[in-house]
Amino acid sequence: MSTRMRFTVWRPLATAALTLLVAASLTPAAAHSAPRESRPVYSYDHAVREAVWVDTGLDGDRDGRPDRVAVDIVRPREPAAQGRKVPVIMDASPYYSCCGRGNESQLKTYDANGRVVQMPLFYDNYFVPRGYAFVGVDLAGTNRSDGCVDVGGRSDVQSAKAVVDWLNGRARAYTTRTGTTTAKAGWTNGRTGMIGKSWDGTIANGVAATGVRGLKTIVPISAISSWYDYYFAQGAPLYDSGPDWLSDYVDSPDARSKCAAVQRKLVDEAPRTGDLTSLWAERDYVRNASKVKASVFLVHGMQDLNVRTKHLGQWWDALAKNGVERKIWLSQTGHVDPFDFRRAAWVDTLHRWFDHELLGYDNGVDREPMADVERHPDQWVTSSVWPPRGTQKTTLRPATGAQAGVGTLGLRKGKGTAAFTDDPGLGETDWAARIDSPTPAKAGFVTGPLTRDLRVSGSSQVTVTATPTTATAHLTAVLVDLGPDTVRDYGGSGEGITTLTDRTCWGASTAGDSACFKVTAADTADVTATVVSRGWADLGTYANPGKGVPLTPGKRYTITLDLAATDHVVPKGHRLALIVAGTDKDLIDPPADTPTLTLDLSRTSARVPLVGGAAAFARATSTAPATAQVTPDAGPLDVVGTPPHHTYRIP
Structure with a gap:
């Protein structure tokens, strides 16, 4: 992490x-x-x-x-x-x-x-x-x-x-x-x-x-x-x-x-x-x-x-x-x-x-x-252009699944609820590792294995309707590529690079200013899941992103989280997941309380910039049970990320 x-x-x-x-x-x-x-x-x-x-x-x-x-x-x-x-x-x-x-x-x-x-x-x-x-x-x-x-x-x-x-x-x-x-x-x-x-x-x-x-x-x-x-x-x-x-x-x-x-x-x-x-x-x-x-x-x-x-x-x-x-x-x-x-x-x-x-x-x-x-x-x-031509914002919707606590992600509007309790000791990689198990700290929703590659290119938004049990609550939403891959180890000390001892030279040198710098190489990690994009919010800013207010326990609130820009291909055979949870360990600070939040799935959705839009998603999930109905949903786009675990330096 x-x-x-x-x-x-x-x-x-x-x-x-x-x-x-x-x-x-x-x-x-x-x-x-x-x-x-x-x-x-x-x-x-x-x-x-x-x-x-x-x-x-x-x-x-x-x-x-x-x-x-x-x-x-x-x-x-x-x-x-x-x-x-x-x-x-x-x-x-x-x-x-x-x-x-x-x-x-x-x-x-x-x-x-x-x-x-x-x-x-x-x-x-x-x-x-x-x-x-x-x-x-x-x-x-x-x-x-x-x-x-x-x-x-x-x-x-x-x-x-x-x-x-x-x-x-x-x-x-x-x-x-x-x-x-x-x-x-x-x-x-x-x-x-x-x-x-x-x-x-x-x-x-x-x-x-x-x-x-x-x-x-x-x-x-x-x-x-x-x-x-x-x-x-x-x-x-x-x-x-x-x-x-x-x-x-x-x-x-x-x-x-x-x-x-x-x-x-x-x-x-x-x-x-x-x-x-x-x-x-x-x-x-x-x-x-x-x-x-x-x-x-x-x-x-x-x-x-x-x-x-x-x-x-x-x-x-x-x-x-x-x-x-x-x-x-x-x-x-x-x-x-x-x-x-x-x-x-x-x-x-x-x-x-x-x-x-x-x-x-x-x-x-x-x-x-x-x-x-x-x-x-x-x-x-x-x-040739970025995001690529044909990228459309596509509304993906979570729904309850056949297995209790593990939901589906598709184009059809969901029903029912899902609940989780904020656990500041866990974060996005913990949630992704347990995506197929009902765990109390997250609500997870997945597609079936993709039959084609699916490219996300741009910034996403996740709209959540949640009922908290406390006066304060923080939310995290992440998109995850579920499947094995070798990625740059952005959680390592070099954030994806290893610095070697040899040097290469780029320009002219003087006695006091050398143009020769240490060579680097990719520092890689084998992973089973890749966080593609993430976003966070204080639920108390639901009405005004510039000012938070205390929540009323038991009252339903709707908020839209902005997820970071990226460009990522979820390969054929992998699954795309949406996870909604509370504190993302080491990435946001926890709220004053420890809330349990209940999501209204009929009012929760993700707008994801997909190359090819809803049609591409429907083709890529054609064997998945929750994607029979296609609702075209075009619009602009942006970018998001890919690998797991990382450490940070000062400049």
């Missing part, structure tokens, strides 16, 4: 002039035709390494001076010397000094003059020789920046947005943290791409949601789209603490001494009741998806139980609704960077993505399939 831990499409761009300008940076022979790939023609060893402090216009630490955020820059020397300007790849992070980045927890290091020596990750090593600048921004309140960490709020987002503004000539920067000598970004054309995993990718989402000019693309990896949904699932707490803990985790010593008021706000305005407040509204980037002008290349592990896939599902849907150009990779891992689960393909794809989006190269990446999905460890499939 997983243990929770906090962070531990396309757009033709270039004008003919830009294309010719970039072509001129290559060899004379290459300049005769439009380039399709940037090449490592510049010296990394002699790259310009400098730092500036950008004025954010805020005074979060209330010291009477505008906060300045530290910006470390590595850029090729030759283009500037020749009067040519370069685009920027940016990673804005709170982790550069406290915790490190990547699988090897790399930190920024500096020389005696305060210039960056080691920039974490491979981005500078690989892309600077290819004609990009790499910029590493310390979020306000971290490392060498002023201000306070406000965990996804205005200060966090403005830390990075101000840098995009400076790169485009709209903000002021200085050569030192407290000095008056200004610094200009005359070496860049302002075209910026943001990238980052976890909190870093979250900031990329937040900055894109401001609509800032000059931000051309973002690559959010395992990123949050709404901070409320990081801490709560429809009122049910996912962690036993709030954003104040996370702020304290990354604060610089200077911020700790100045930011008591911000810390207090993160406590007072983020109540453990799960109520939606103005603090959470400020940190909801989905509501501002209509402002996003940058393209989005989104990467997420379908078994990420740290930043759960609800974040990718709601963000993806909002971007699609607003016509944002986008691409997606979905892995079987937990909270893992694609550099550590599909390294060669990732570097190649990211290279072509940035070449297309920031340099304007017509390299065909915009004509490739929209989605790459890991179907089995290291086995990937593609979809």
